[in-house]
Amino acid sequence: MNQPRTATxxxxxxxxxxxxxxxxxxxxxxxxxxxxxxxxxxxxxxxxDLRFQVAADGYFHALMYGxxxxxxxxxxxxxxxxxxxxxxxxxxxxxxxxxxxHAVDAVLSHWLLGIHRxxxxxxxxxxxxxxxxxxxGLTPLILGGLIGWKSDGGQPPSSRSSNSAGAxxxxxxxxxxxxxxxxxxxxxxxxxxxxxxxxxxxxMRALAEVDAELVWADPGGGLAVVRLGKExxxxxxxxxxxxxxxxxxxPAGCFNSLKGGPVTI
Numbered sequence: 549m550n551q552p553r554t555a556t557x558x559x560x561x562x563x564x565x566x567x568x569x570x571x572x573x574x575x576x577x578x579x580x581x582x583x584x585x586x587x588x589x590x591x592x593x594x595x596x597d598l599r600f601q602v603a604a605d606g607y608f609h610a611l612m613y614g615x616x617x618x619x620x621x622x623x624x625x626x627x628x629x630x631x632x633x634x635x636x637x638x639x640x641x642x643x644x645x646x647x648x649x650h651a652v653d654a655v656l657s658h659w660l661l662g663i664h665r666x667x668x669x670x671x672x673x674x675x676x677x678x679x680x681x682x683x684x685g686l687t688p689l690i691l692g693g694l695i696g697w698k699s700d701g702g703q704p705p706s707s708r709s710s711n712s713a714g715a716x717x718x719x720x721x722x723x724x725x726x727x728x729x730x731x732x733x734x735x736x737x738x739x740x741x742x743x744x745x746x747x748x749x750x751x752m753r754a755l756a757e758v759d760a761e762l763v764w765a766d767p768g769g770g771l772a773v774v775r776l777g778k779e780x781x782x783x784x785x786x787x788x789x790x791x792x793x794x795x796x797x798x799p800a801g802c803f804n805s806l807k808g809g810p811v812t813i
Contacts, residue, residue, distance in 0.1 A: 566619030568645020643692030
């Protein structure tokens, strides 16, 4: 009888680590790729092809969503065993996983593979890399270690605290993942990526049906930046062939320097 309980007990911190890792990826993708737009996942590879960059970011979010689903499954299966983990231990594990993501991203993506840097436009990219690693990599790792160490005092864990922490983690993951694919309503512009092969006529007709004002489009029409009215729902474009609809904070003039130039209708 001790074997299953030991296995589920060992699985709990790993569930938190996996969830924290996924949250770190969502945090990076949503804040740096979409809101601040300091870089894309593959900014150092064909950085002028905006369609390619948006698609790569979308696949990255899908991967992180899959990682989060694995973490949630691990958490759910561990909760079925007796003696549930405390909320503090789960929080510690999530913080550690969050820090691990940023450490792995810095070493692998920034320095070994070189597919992007924190600030692609900075003359001193290493400074930004180290600053980001310190704030969102090392700091969560240290905090998670301290919280976990203080919580491991032999006291019986609270199942209510565990349930609350698990529910909070689930909502954070689902909410973060949804932000990666849901149109952001606060910005002036919306970026729309259509499925390949639809053609420029189909794209323009789809935008006209929702009364979207075209700001910029690539020469093939597959990627467009539009301005939606207050009453318009960007998610309706998914039913018209769009595979990604997201917010964009770039002013219209910033798209003039992209390959192909602006397209007007």
